[in-house]
Amino acid sequence: MAPLTETFHPARLQQHVQSLPDGKARKPPVDLKQCQLKELVQYECDLDGPGDDRKSRVICKPILRLFRQCAGGLTVETTSWEGIHDERSEAT
Template identity: 45%
Template sequence: MAPPCNVFPVSKLELHVQADVKGKKRKLPGGADVDLTKCALKEMTQYRCFIDDPKSRDSPVRCGHKLDGGHHDVPSYHEWLRA
């Protein structure tokens, strides 16, 4: 079973990309830190995700990506509550 999803700001991405599921820093060859400026950006897609019950490990996650014009291809959270 996958661990619960953690929410973090983009400013903390470098810390999270180098951490294992317990938050411990992964050891890289030579002990170097991850430098995201050295990584080529292949594609960037923004997702909007909702976790039905964030405290439950088996709670469904519903995601959709951002379309041109800023709209999402998933219903809003309030529409999901009515479903």
């Protein structure tokens, strides 16, 4: 069984990536906005109709996932975070 993963609001992602998995501070600190933006498209597929009917079709919908790839090999999924950091900085 996989270990439990902490959940947090996407607005806290920048703060959250400053710590290594063992709890120590990441040095040097990471600025996610400076990391290269990458995309990945995954597909969610469902069967439209009964499984034993030859006329049933598989319907797939694309799901776009966004990542930031930083120096030192850190890659972070930022799908929910993208846009939030801009809104937050404008409100401040």
